[in-house]
Amino acid sequence: MKLTIKDRLILLQILPQQASLKKMGSIIECFNLLSLSDEEKAACDYKEEGGKIKWNASSDSDKDIPLKHDHISVLKESIELLDSEQKVTIEQYATFIKIAEL
Secondary structure: OEEOHHHHHHHHHHOOOOOOHHHHHHHHHHHHHHOOOHHHHHHOOOEEEOOEEEOOHHHOOOEEOOOOHHHHHHHHHHHHHHHHOOOOOHHHHHHHHHHHOO
16 A cells, blocks of 8 residues: 555554554554654654654655555554544544545
8 A cells, every 4th residue: 555654654643552462463563564764764854853753745755555454454443443532633634534445
């Protein structure tokens, strides 16, 4: 699945912090797939300042992330929980639609 840096950072933020042992394995795999490599961070001028993440948006390009069914299920469950609590933000909307349509 093609995801931008923004997409990946949004999805990393919604991954569950607690789960069953089996599900946690999928969450960790998903985290590793979505995380930015040191090379990617350098290429987009990635910085964490004052609890906020900044990067050069003009260098934000799609990357093919090989998400499996288990990873997509974890992401969909997290999105559904936020949706049921009416906590979806404008920034998250387009990314969540990409995942929901899978």
